[in-house]
Amino acid sequence: MLDATGLTGAGIWHNTLRQILRNTPEQFFEQPNGFTQQTVCYPSGLLPTAVCPYQQLEWFIAGTEPTTADTLYQQLFLDKLTGHLATEATPPQDRIQKLVLDLPPTAQPWAEAQGITLLSQVQLGDGEQGSRGAGEPMTNEQGPPARIYLLSPDNNLTYRLSPSLPADAQRLRLLAAADLPLAELTFWLNEEPLATLTTAPYEFWWPLTLGQFTLTVTARTPAAS
Incomplete structure (x- = not known):
């Protein structure tokens, strides 16, 4: 959307519903049968352990309550x-x-x-x-190889450049992560180095350009390549 946000639509929808329901009697929600409450660890939703710092009460359909302890x-x-x-x-x-x-x-x-x-x-x-x-x-002496995850963008996507938007506003977010600490991470575009990052988050905003591109990622851990 251009010149519009979710805040714009939410306000319009709120006022529309209030106008439609203006003379409608207030109704209270009746709790249906078959629901139970249980304390869970946030944000996993599993059973809290002694070290879980955030706990909250949640509703569950009977029989779907968590049975395993939190591991986050x-x-x-x-x-x-x-x-x-x-x-x-x-x-x-x-x-x-x-x-x-x-x-x-x-x-x-x-x-x-x-x-x-x-x-x-x-x-x-x-x-x-x-x-x-x-x-x-x-x-x-030597560390294990890190597993690298390219989180953004997804595979095989097509983007369109808009003539009505400034060129510097049309950028693509490149985001990667690894399961081990890294010394550096490099984004490659069509086998050419695009950006090298040494600290997380490993994020780079690439200005969209006409053409077909292949994005790859390489990384080096502090102990091994």
Whole structure:
């Protein structure tokens, strides 16, 4: 839509309904049978654990209530010198408790932008070994390959340039995420480097241009390529 937003339509719809229902008697909603209430952990909707900080009461159709515990919130011990999970080599005085979130890759760019500590930021990775001498930071010989997710745009899309909009207002959001911390991430357009980012969120706004393009992403972890 041009020169219109959802706020415009919502106001018009609100006033229209109020006018139509002006002389209609108020009716109260009667709760139907077959519904139950249960406290869940927000935002997963699963059963709250002892470390779940946000809980709320929700309605469920009887028989559909959650039966498994929340796994988004996890209380872990970290090594305060490395910022990673504590190991057997971490002295007790260097262990700190931290509440972290185990979010899917699609939600990680938002969480990182909000300063939320993620499980993927503190874990070492599958099969990765950490070593630490007395008083020395933990180091990793080689890290596992990161899985990269291209979140925007979707595959095989066609966009149209509008002659009625300024060129700088017609941009395409490129967004990627990874399941491990990255040293850098690069967007490639038709096999040419477009933008290299070193911090999350890995986001770049590309001005739309006439033509056919293929977008790819490469990344490098701090410990491995």
